[in-house]
């Protein structure tokens with residue numbers, strides 16, 4: 559992942575918690591006493607409520623460990639399979655993502671996605687993850703939403719199938735066969751957009767490795783990607799093909815750096831002291847260079863890294 563989106567679902571929290579409450583309640587056993595599988599399943603849900611209800615503030619991996627230790631390793635295989643069946647019914651992703659629910663005005667993947675805080679895929683920060691809800695689909699005006707990647711795969715961990723903190727809104731390219739696809743992020747650890755630091759960084763470099771000279775045409779440059787010594791970051795770079803994708807962003811990176819240099823030169827001519835005005839940086843980047851503004855724009859992280867590199871040289 560390029561950017562951390564721990565708060566991406568913050569505007570969907572209340573409705574989604576209500577939705578989870580209702581689903582769990584509806585599936586509680588009505589005939590008492592409950593079977594052993596029912597007892598274990600609902601005890602597990604109670605124990606792991608904060609993981610199952612996570613909207614990104616905690617890594618639901620604790621529920622996976624608990625399932626392995628307390629259910630898979632301790633109980634007979636038949637009971638474990640029964641428990642998995644119960645989880646599949648309660649945490650039913652097909653039902654949550656069914657467009658019919660949208661038509662019926664019910665909470666679903668579409669309404670949840672319409673509350674997403676950011677506009678670009680956290681895995682690449684290049685492609686849009688916008689949502690559109692149509693007022694009337696009958697005349698061909700279709701609603702759409704981004705892909706929702708189950709960070710921890712749903713087949714092995716059905717209890718996290720509709721946990722927002724396990725659903726990464728992302729682009730089709732990153733989620734598809736050319737990206738994550740069936741890669742298991744539990745066994746093959748990558749950066750987690752909800753909980754990992756932004757360990758991938760970018761730099762505009764001259765292809766010969768010589769000191770940057772912006773008089774050369776942009777074709778003499780390329781965007782280099784760094785994993786900062788982090789294995790998970792390197793896996794994310796490889797899986798999401800960030801080198802190929804960011805190489806195509808070289809021209810935009812080059813002109814960002816040029817605008818920064820020109821702003822500096824202009825300000826030096828009019829005798830402004832460094833650090834120069836935020837306004838000029840904002841103009842060069844195309845967004846305000848503070849807080850988390852860079853998360854709201856395509857390749858914002860790349861542009862911020864160019865800015866930091868530029869400031870370190872001036």
Ligand SMILES: [Zn+2]
Nearest residue numbers: 679682729732
């Ligand atoms: Zn993407």
